[in-house]
Amino acid sequence: xxxxxxxxxxxxxxxxxxxxxxxxxxxxxxxxxxxxxxxxxxxxxxxxxxxxxxxxxxxxxxxxxxxxxxxxxxxxxxxxxxxxxxxxxxxxxxxxxxxxxxxxxxxxxxxxxxxxxxxxxxxxxxxxxxxxxxxxxxxxxxxxxxxxxxxxxxxxxxxxxxxxxxxxxxxxxxxxxxxxxxxxxxxxxxxxxxxxxxxxxxxxxxxxxxxxxxxxxxxxxxxxxxxxxxxxxxxxxxxxxxxxxxxxxxxxxxxxxxxxxxxxxxxxxxxxxxxxxxxxxxxxxxxxxxxxxxxxxxxxxxxxxxxxxxxxxxxxxxxxxxxxxxxxxxxxxxxxxxxxxxxxxxxxxxxxxxxxxxxxxxxxxxxxxxxxxxxxxxxxxxxxxxxxxxxxxxxxxxxxxxxxxxxxxxxxxxxxxxxxxxxxxxxxxxxxxxxxxxxxxxxxxxxxxxxxxxxxxxxxxxxxxxxxxxxxxxxxxxxxxxxxxxxxxxxxxxxxxxxxxxxxxxxxxxxxxxxxxxxxxxxxxxxxxxxxxxxxxxxxxxxxxxxxxxxxxxxxxxxxxxxxxxxxxxxxxxxxxxxxxxxxxxxxxxxxxxxxxxxxxxxxxxxxxxxxxxxxxxxxxxxxxxxxxxxxxxxxxxxxxxxxxxxxxxxxxxxxxxxxxxxxxxxxxxxxxxxxxxxxxxxxxxxxxxxxxxxxxxxxxxxxxxxxxxxxxxxxxxxxxxxxxxxxxxxxxxxxxxxxxxxxxxxxxxxxxxxxxxxxxxxxxxxxxxxxxxxxxxxxxxxxxxxxxxxxx
Amino acid sequence: xxxxxxxxxxxxxxxxxxxxxxxxxxxxxxxxxxxxxxxxxxxxxxxxxxxxxxxxxxxxxxxxxxxxxxxxxxxxxxxxxxxxxxxxxxxxxxxxxxxxxxxxxxxxxxxxxxxxxxxxxxxxxxxxxxxxxxxxxxxxxxxxxxxxxxxxxxxx
Ligand code: FES
Ligand code: FES
Numbered sequence: 001x002x003x004x005x006x007x008x009x010x011x012x013x014x015x016x017x018x019x020x021x022x023x024x025x026x027x028x029x030x031x032x033x034x035x036x037x038x039x040x041x042x043x044x045x046x047x048x049x050x051x052x053x054x055x056x057x058x059x060x061x062x063x064x065x066x067x068x069x070x071x072x073x074x075x076x077x078x079x080x081x082x083x084x085x086x087x088x089x090x091x092x093x094x095x096x097x098x099x100x101x102x103x104x105x106x107x108x109x110x111x112x113x114x115x116x117x118x119x120x121x122x123x124x125x126x127x128x129x130x131x132x133x134x135x136x137x138x139x140x141x142x143x144x145x146x147x148x149x150x151x152x153x154x155x156x157x158x159x160x161x162x163x164x165x166x167x168x169x170x171x172x173x174x175x176x177x178x179x180x181x182x183x184x185x186x187x188x189x190x191x192x193x194x195x196x197x198x199x200x201x202x203x204x205x206x207x208x209x210x211x212x213x214x215x216x217x218x219x220x221x222x223x224x225x226x227x228x229x230x231x232x233x234x235x236x237x238x239x240x241x242x243x244x245x246x247x248x249x250x251x252x253x254x255x256x257x258x259x260x261x262x263x264x265x266x267x268x269x270x271x272x273x274x275x276x277x278x279x280x281x282x283x284x285x286x287x288x289x290x291x292x293x294x295x296x297x298x299x300x301x302x303x304x305x306x307x308x309x310x311x312x313x314x315x316x317x318x319x320x321x322x323x324x325x326x327x328x329x330x331x332x333x334x335x336x337x338x339x340x341x342x343x344x345x346x347x348x349x350x351x352x353x354x355x356x357x358x359x360x361x362x363x364x365x366x367x368x369x370x371x372x373x374x375x376x377x378x379x380x381x382x383x384x385x386x387x388x389x390x391x392x393x394x395x396x397x398x399x400x401x402x403x404x405x406x407x408x409x410x411x412x413x414x415x416x417x418x419x420x421x422x423x424x425x426x427x428x429x430x431x432x433x434x435x436x437x438x439x440x441x442x443x444x445x446x447x448x449x450x451x452x453x454x455x456x457x458x459x460x461x462x463x464x465x466x467x468x469x470x471x472x473x474x475x476x477x478x479x480x481x482x483x484x485x486x487x488x489x490x491x492x493x494x495x496x497x498x499x500x501x502x503x504x505x506x507x508x509x510x511x512x513x514x515x516x517x518x519x520x521x522x523x524x525x526x527x528x529x530x531x532x533x534x535x536x537x538x539x540x541x542x543x544x545x546x547x548x549x550x551x552x553x554x555x556x557x558x559x560x561x562x563x564x565x566x567x568x569x570x571x572x573x574x575x576x577x578x579x580x581x582x583x584x585x586x587x588x589x590x591x592x593x594x595x596x597x598x599x600x601x602x603x604x605x606x607x608x609x610x611x612x613x614x615x616x617x618x619x620x621x622x623x624x625x626x627x628x629x630x631x632x633x634x635x636x637x638x639x640x641x642x643x644x645x646x647x648x649x650x651x652x653x654x655x656x657x658x659x660x661x662x663x664x665x666x667x668x669x670x671x672x673x674x675x676x677x678x679x680x681x682x683x684x685x686x687x688x689x690x691x692x693x694x695x696x697x698x699x700x701x702x703x704x705x706x707x708x709x710x711x712x713x714x715x716x717x718x719x720x721x722x723x724x725x726x727x728x729x730x731x732x733x734x735x736x737x738x739x740x741x742x743x744x745x746x747x748x749x750x751x752x753x754x755x756x757x758x759x760x761x762x763x764x765x766x767x768x769x770x771x772x773x774x775x776x777x778x779x780x781x782x783x784x785x786x787x788x789x790x791x792x793x
Numbered sequence: 794x795x796x797x798x799x800x801x802x803x804x805x806x807x808x809x810x811x812x813x814x815x816x817x818x819x820x821x822x823x824x825x826x827x828x829x830x831x832x833x834x835x836x837x838x839x840x841x842x843x844x845x846x847x848x849x850x851x852x853x854x855x856x857x858x859x860x861x862x863x864x865x866x867x868x869x870x871x872x873x874x875x876x877x878x879x880x881x882x883x884x885x886x887x888x889x890x891x892x893x894x895x896x897x898x899x900x901x902x903x904x905x906x907x908x909x910x911x912x913x914x915x916x917x918x919x920x921x922x923x924x925x926x927x928x929x930x931x932x933x934x935x936x937x938x939x940x941x942x943x944x945x946x947x948x949x
Binding site for chain 2: 024203260724
């Protein structure tokens with residue numbers, strides 16, 4: 001039925017194609033995979049935050065039943081195994097490069113955080129490996145440790161690395177200091193804030209795992225791993241750690257149970273399992289216990305900031321001055337140095353036309369788990385700072401909180417808009433988002449709801465956050481000039497099979513985002529084929545040409561654009577084939593909805609007819625065209641994308657107990673064109689839940705000696721179903737102007753926009769007690785104490 | 794020391810030789826290759842491992858395999874009958890109650906047990922029942938919606 005009208009997939013809430021396997025227990029996660037002859041690795045973790053390793057006696061452990069090997073850092077060093085590399089180099093104000101300490105996969109000589117890896121035991125069963133690990137004798141000489149961000153730079157603080165004076169990794173800045181100082185000198189009023197962005201532990205529900213294998217007959221190494229970016233792991237582990245060339249190293253990331261950033265990085269266990277498998281000529285598998293996840297998955301956030309906002313008499317923002325300390329942990333994780341710099345300080349204009357901005361950021365080492373990107377990465381920290389500070393500005397100036405925002409918004413006709421901190425925004429409509437959110441949240445009805453709460457003995461508060469973020473990372477030349485040691489393009493390959501079905505290979509990776517559905521929608525529309533004829537392949541370096549993976553809400557904006565580009569190449573070639581088959585000029589061939597038509601006639605060929613001719617080239621322009629129908633595109637984005645929006649939160653506080661409940665949450669987000677509304681809403685729900693978690697529940701705590709006190713799900717408070725309300729989510733769309741789909745990205749907006757909305761609501765609820773600021777999380781204890789300490793006005 | 798356990802799993806009689814310390818979830822995943830049941834924590838907090846033992850939901854990481862001797866166990870693999878999804882599975886699919894899928898088997902098994910006990914739970918009752926199942930992806934919004942729709946579908 002070539003003339004039947006086509007049903008377009010873009011914009012439809014197509015049900016997810018990945019769900020059936022997950023709902024019936026047929027997912028294929030790393031720990032579900034076993035290889036014949038497989039051994040099990042168990043890692044001995046340091047119980048000390050900072051210590052010399054005086055000696056490790058492996059004799060007894062090696063003699064135990066089932067034990068095949070025990071390795072330490074010395075064994076890896078003897079094999080010439082390199083350290084885990086850092087992918088981003090930041091230079092300090094004075095031009096000197098950041099302090100970049102070594103990061104061995106197994107500790108050598110010293111442990112630097114609780115959970116640092118000391119030795120690996122490999123045995124026939126996991127139980128045997130664990131039993132043998134108990135028999136390892138490690139003598140430590142305890143050293144004093146520094147665990148908190150603020151104490152790290154104090155003179156005389158213990159040094160994590162001898163060559164990092166005052167534990168400073170880098171001392172970086174951005175912006176025009178002189179212009180900012182001048183603006184402050186003439187400001188009518190100034191708002192000031194000191195805040196902490198609390199340290200979080202990502203806790204994707206699937207613990208990390210790695211399965212290494214080696215085929216001595218071919219020399220091929222295989223790593224199956226819980227990664228958001230298998231090609232990046234192949235690149236880093238192959239080139240820097242194990243020195244295995246790409247063609248002999250295959251990395252697979254099968255179904256992955258959530259990442260949120262924590263599965264971007266190249267971790268020691270991947271290298272250990274791959275290396276040990278080759279040494280022992282047996283597959284070696286490791287799966288984290290949740291306790292290990294808490295100690296060794298890269299943590300997130302952990303900033304301490306002082307900021308000031310200069311205003312004129314009407315509350316117009318004149319200048320912003322920010323000073324931040326950011327905790328890197330004990331080692332530099334893969335992208336850690338970029339997070340508090342180029343993913344944070346460049347976002348400090350937010351949605352406001354503040355003309356002058358200056359930020360300085362000191363990154364510090366501490367005896368804690370490395371800190372790196374976690375959902376939002378730098379942008380939640382910038383947004384929390386700005387949106388708390390803007391509320392403080394409203395308080396200081398006496399201007400309504402919505403009004404002061406509106407007064408300072410970048411207007412909808414100002415694009416492209418160049419900020420004073422490097423970014424150029426391409427599109428947005430912040431006032432439109434705010435209006436829609438105020439309406440959807442029934443902002444005007446708040447007073448009545450507050451009165452009703454008060455009548456029931458409860459306090460009620462409302463908070464706004466008008467945010468912006470930069471994602472779809474990133475133009476390679478730009479990030480290269482900013483210190484990235486990699487490009488951030490993406491790859492798409494389209495294979496049209498002889499009978500017209502389509503396999504799509506993408507370098508991005510889905511670990512919950514639903515790429516198998518969304519990308520199929522894009523390709524179905526681009527090529528005019530049924531969605532059931534399209535298959536998406538990802539997560540295997542042997543099948544997918546290349547890719548940088550999924551993080552920074554880049555999959556659709558960058559990976560989707562590569563796929564669209566590859567579709568364009570398919571169509572261009574198919575048009576030539578159609579012209580030949582239809583004996584028409586190529587310029588006369590029109591393509592629409594899967595049909596190649598001679599303009600003004602009813603002569604046409606469908607894509608399956610053309611692909612058949614391409615693979616059975618009997619009647620084919622063989623002198624001009626190669627047979628086959630397969631194209632690859634590399635897409636390097638022209639700019640970041642800039643989603644934004646308004647989140648409005650209402651909380652109710654029980655003054656007797658300090659318990660704070662989110663009773664209403666409204667999000668109006670501009671994520672660019674929406675391909676699958678159902679999936680986009682789901683992404684926003686999840687992000688908002690993590691943001692509310694950060695605001696009310698989650699906090700990673702170390703004691704002064706560097707012991708991790710929140711090392712299990714009993715101690716670290718994850719949001720559960722009864723901690724959260726249902727959410728109201730809407731889109732207010734402006735299109736991205738520089739990618740072919742007009743998409744911006746939706747994976748992180750929820751976690752970026754929501755924390756300040758919640759905390760502004762908490763502060764609003766408590767303002768009658770003289771509360772003007774509270775650091776996250778607003779636990780019942782903290783809220784109760786604030787109420788006790790305050791005086792009811 | 795090894796011990797033998799015999800039980801019914803998804804309707805089929807099985808016998809396995811395990812160590813006394815073997816957990817039910819290890820028996821399922823490692824001995825019976827039923828990898829739909831997941832392990833997400835080591836403190837009985839996350840619920841990724843929920844299965845039904847004699848019809849009631851149980852965290853299979855918190856029960857020894859030997860304790861399940863003689864019991865009838867249903868895992869996520871045994872929930873659909875003759876290729877037809879259980880209404881709870883169907884509702885999760887219809888209402889996007891899952892993203893990465895890792896919490897999903899436990900979440901579904903737990904929700905099925907809820908609906909066995911309460912055919913028309915309120916939103917608050919659903920949220921409270923699922924408090925022992927952590928999902929990091931969905932924010933629970935669509936899970937709650939899915940359970941509500943499944944309840945309606947099952948009431949007919
Ligand atoms: S695995 Fe977490 S509760 Fe069983
Ligand atoms: S769907 Fe990923 S943890 Fe629930």
